[in-house]
Amino acid sequence: MTESVEKWGIFELALSGPADGNPFTEVSFGARFRHKNRVVEPDGFYDGDGVYRVRFMPDTEGEWHYETVSNVDELAGHRGSFTCVPPTTPGNHGPVQVHNIYHFAYADGTPHVSVGTTCYAWVHQGDALEEQTLETLKQAPFNKMRMCVFPKHYPFNANEPPLYPYVRGEDGQWDFQRFNPAFFQHFETRVGQLRDMGIEADIILFHPYDRWGFATMPPEADDLYLRYVVARLAAYRNVWWSMANEFDLMKSKHEADWDRFFRIVQESDPYQHLRSIHNCRRFYDHGKPWVTHTSVQHSDLARVPEWREAYRKPVVVDECRYEGNIEKMWGNITAQEMVHRFWLGTIGGGYVGHGETYLHPEDILWWSKGGVLHGESPARIAFLRRLLEEHAPEGLDPVSREGASKGEDYYLFYFGVAQPGRFLFTLPEAHQYRLDVIDTWNMTITPVEGTYSGTFMLELPSKPFHAVQARRVDS
Amino acid sequence: MTESVEKWGIFELALSGPADGNPFTEVSFGARFRHKNRVVEPDGFYDGDGVYRVRFMPDTEGEWHYETVSNVDELAGHRGSFTCVPPTTPGNHGPVQVHNIYHFAYADGTPHVSVGTTCYAWVHQGDALEEQTLETLKQAPFNKMRMCVFPKHYPFNANEPPLYPYVRGEDGQWDFQRFNPAFFQHFETRVGQLRDMGIEADIILFHPYDRWGFATMPPEADDLYLRYVVARLAAYRNVWWSMANEFDLMKSKHEADWDRFFRIVQESDPYQHLRSIHNCRRFYDHGKPWVTHTSVQHSDLARVPEWREAYRKPVVVDECRYEGNIEKMWGNITAQEMVHRFWLGTIGGGYVGHGETYLHPEDILWWSKGGVLHGESPARIAFLRRLLEEHAPEGLDPVSREGASKGEDYYLFYFGVAQPGRFLFTLPEAHQYRLDVIDTWNMTITPVEGTYSGTFMLELPSKPFHAVQARRVDS
Structure with a gap:
């Protein structure tokens, strides 16, 4: 009897291989997955302790055959097959894609009304708080979470993360050639939990809020990192790729770097998950072909129709300031203003994202660490989402x-x-x-x-x- | 004993002259007023029934001598004198002028915190309603009134005015060469009443809302009209000149026409009252030298600092939508939003104007006809005005x-x-x-x-x- 994998689920193959030298850079590993005349070739990755994995998200029902590929004999030429069966998990509609130019739908055609929130560093807070965040999300109206891979250094974010994405070399410095598999195992566990709750993981690959050096790695390290993250995570159907948060604040990276990052992700991801990049002030040119949708920070939601026309892509205003009361002006609008901005963006034919920044005695602000929601906007956002899902799930286009x-x-x-x-x-x-x-x-x-x-x-x-x-x- | 006139009051001389032919076009009349070595030469005007008048607003205390000038013997060469004494009327601080680039002050140096409102056609509503408007203004926080010379044709404005600015010719058509003195006598009575209440009259010389033909007169008629209005009204110290309301909606007038109107007013007005022009969408170039301050229609009050920088003149946002509940989106913001816009504009270093458009069973909307105020913003505007007059009467400049x-x-x-x-x-x-x-x-x-x-x-x-x-x- 062949193994069976649900459509848009994950087939994973683990093999033992060399643990010496630097398996992250010296060993190439992947597999060719074949269904009839079609071949998909995801990269594999080293997961520590001599274990190599390759993950694959089948999108077509039927028999799939695979053969591993490697520059190391013991990892090459492994063959096998499995049967891709119809989705068995409730809510598995496949990955979200652009639909009708300005909107989104899952791969099975089910419309997706994007209602996002942001907890940038929620996966770096330890299990207790992270599990509370997941509990909160069960009751919340959000079906997309913006979240960073790298830990965050910023006001209200002084704590060290339990895990780091890299290991330190003998000199005590981070070795950007050696990933920490435990970090990524943890990260992808959280991504999988979001998936199982019907929440898209809008994964922010770079960000400027850094005291460890992850925002200023050399280009080779950036590229290695991107390929590693894509190899590990692309098989999760709920992944969206955000090249950066506030890319324009990362002074050490230039336009050509962002272009290259987009191309690396585009080339490496066999499933062509959604790709975007988030600004502080200056917009990246969302018209570039590798950008699937805009990811905008802006306070003037009346401009959504203008951005639709400019780029002819879905407009997602992921950040329109946050409901809260902190001293920073980007984080202290009223719930009423947040709800107003959701409605303005909706009527403009776009999608608006939520965030919350209420002062907290232990600096646990939803916008970065998750936890519980204190605000009054989520209930109204839920109301709007229900309304749209009932009457216009395929999305609205502005008429006046x-x-x-x-x-x-x-x-x-x-x-x-x-x-x-x-x-x-x-x-x-x-x-x-x-x-x-x-x-x-x-x-x-x-x-x-x-x-x-x-x-x-x-x-x-x-x-x-x-x-x-x-x-x-x-x- | 010489007649005495208070500084910034009105000296008026009336003479009898020819009533035949067309005194408006065939008779030139004016006077030279001399104080020491200084000469001011206001135009006079024909006031009907063979009466010619010239008005003069002295701005310097002491002896003034005059001599009339005319192309008609009986009106020429009349001489006399009067003494200009210090202001005797409480609240007489002289005309408002630009002060410190971005702000206003009266001629005697008293700061003027401009807090305007709009009743476009209030002088065309008959005495009962007009007197009610004056009563309302006594309790209201406004010290500037935007008001049209010509009557108004527009939604909610279907009534005929009691008086017209022109008389009809034998063909039943308006004779744009013959003014109706009764109309202007009435108009200037209202301007004088505003003056006596400390309210600046922001006189709108042209506007597009017309069914009589006053918006589409030939250029010679436009110019004759401007000179007549200036001759009659410039001596009122509370006059501001607004070339037009929503000039960009007057399709029959072009940029050169507006430039010419500004120049005519600039040349004819001996006192150089403030001059502006009000837009619907497109701005006139407020950088032109004859524009003393901007008169803006715009909803985004956060842009006030940008306009200050662009023109280096006072920014007056006369129209930021009106408090009300009509079906037009320019006339249905909440009182809270109106107050919010006042504060935003103030913090931007500008001056914001009020207007009110609540549905009324007899179509008496403050914004056009006056009457009584129904809204909740005036009390809050009064509060802001008191605050500014107490702490920053010379005006605020943005610092962040x-x-x-x-x-x-x-x-x-x-x-x-x-x-x-x-x-x-x-x-x-x-x-x-x-x-x-x-x-x-x-x-x-x-x-x-x-x-x-x-x-x-x-x-x-x-x-x-x-x-x-x-x-x-x-x-």
């Missing part, structure tokens, strides 16, 4: 400054800080719609009597942060 | 994204939709300051214990729409 639609089936108008007592709506003449008035903060949906079509004036409650949805009711 | 100062004497920080629980302030090391936490919406000022200097972290209430002021207490 206040309105967005899913074709002619569904319209959503949002008035923000405006409080119209009435509004002149324009819907297609050819269809009939039922309307609801939505209080985005109090999370109420109030049906309007009758059906509507074409251009009409509708009375509204003269209150801010309200929306109106129009659901097509003819067939 | 959140802070503005008056030199090193006074600092004002505003956090808007942010709710910091603490903030790192930087004040000069060399001085000591007392701090107050200000709730801009609830209008409370809460002193902070102790004195502060240099850089320090201060605990704050974690609530939005708060500000902090720092008052220097060493001498």
Whole structure:
């Protein structure tokens, strides 16, 4: 009987090989996976203690045959096969991909309404806090987590991580040629737990907040690192690659470095997971072909339609400031303002990300360390997510400054800080719609009597942060 | 005994002259006013019924002698004199001028903190409503009124005005060569009433909202009109000239027309009252030398510092949307948002204008017709005005994204939709300051214990729409 692996699950092969010398640089290892005439060749990686692994995420049901490839005899030429069967895990819809230019869908066609949050360094906090973070996420509305590989050095982030990605050489300095497998085993355990909760792991490969030297490694070390991370993690279907957080603050890296990082990830990842790069101020050119979607830091959500037009890719505003009360202006907007920005970005045809930065006696701020949520925005973000998943899971496209639609089936108008007592709506003449008035903060949906079509004036409650949805009711 | 006229008051001379032909175009009339070696030559104007008038606003105390000038014998060569005495009317500080590049002061040096509102067509509503508007203004915080000369045709503005600026010819069409003195007498009465209440009249000379043809007169008529208005009104010390409202919507006028209008007003006005032009979308080049200050329509008050830098003139955001609930998005922001925009513009070193557009059963919206105020922003605007007049009447200049100062004497920080629980302030090391936490919406000022200097972290209430002021207490 052949082994069976669910579609978009992970097939993993472990072999014993040389533990001497530097297996990370001296041994090449991988495998060719073949289904009918198709071949996929993921890189393997050294996992310490003489163990070499290669992971593969099959995307086609049926028989797959493999043969290992290596520059070391004992690791080369191992053959075998398995059967890829339909997904058995509930919620396994495959990796998320770009869909209809501006939106996302899982590989099986299920729409993905991206609702992200950020806990940059949550995997570097030790098991107790990390498990609390996972518990919190079970109740939270988020289906994407922005998280760094490297530990974080920053205000509110003074603690050392339990594990480091590298081992130290005899000189006491980090040896950027020798990874610490325990670090990555831990990291990928967390990525797998997110996957099992239906949460995409938006993995931030580089970031500038560093006191260890990981932000300023030589180019060869950067490249080795990228290939190692991709070899270990690409088989996880919930992976997204973010080249960096605030790339423009990393003064030792230049435009050509970022281009090269994108190309290395693009070449190494057999599954072409989503790729992006996150700015502080200056945008990277998201029009470059290896960028699959924008990952924007910006406070003005009204500009989402402009970025859609500029890049013709999904616009994800991962950071629009955080709900909280810290002294930094990027981390102290009200819950109401956070929810307002979610709605503005949504109506603009984009996707907005959450973060939370409330002062905490032990400096446990969600935005970096995870833990528990203290804010009032997540409940309202959950409300918005439910609304979108029910009525417009394929995404909304802007039709006016206040309105967005899913074709002619569904319209959503949002008035923000405006409080119209009435509004002149324009819907297609050819269809009939039922309307609801939505209080985005109090999370109420109030049906309007009758059906509507074409251009009409509708009375509204003269209150801010309200929306109106129009659901097509003819067939 | 010589007649006496208070400084910045109006000396007016009326003479009888020809009433036949077209006195508006065929008779030139004016006077030379001389004080010592200085000569000022205001134009006169025909006021109907064979009466010609010339008005003069003396700005220097002492003896003034005059002699009339005309192409008609009976109006020429009339001589006389008067004594200009110190101001006798309480609140008479002279006309407002630009002061310290970005700010305003009256001619006697008293600072002017500009806090404007808009009732475009209030003088065209008949006495009952106009008098109600004046009553409202007595209790309101506004010291500038944007108001149109021509009547207004627009949504919510369907009524005919009681008076028109022109008379009709025999063909029933408006005769743009013959003004209606009664119209202008009425208009200047209202301007004078504003003056007596300490309110600047920001007179809008052209606007696009028209069904009578006043927006599309031939160039000769435009020029004749401008000279007539200036001759009648320039002697009122509270006059500001606004070439147009939403000039960019007047398709029949071109850049050269606006330039010419500015030059005509600049040449004709002996007192060089403030001059501006108000946009809808596209800005006029406020850098042109005849523009004394910007008059901006824009929703993003965070851009005030940018416009200050661009033009090096006072920035007045006369229209940042209006408090109200109409169906037009420019007229339905909440009172809280209006107040927020006032604070943002203030902290940016600019001056913000108010307007109000609440739906009304008889279409009496403050923004156009006046009447009474229904909104909640004026009380908060009054609070801000009192604060500025007490602590920084000469105006604030931005020092950071959140802070503005008056030199090193006074600092004002505003956090808007942010709710910091603490903030790192930087004040000069060399001085000591007392701090107050200000709730801009609830209008409370809460002193902070102790004195502060240099850089320090201060605990704050974690609530939005708060500000902090720092008052220097060493001498």
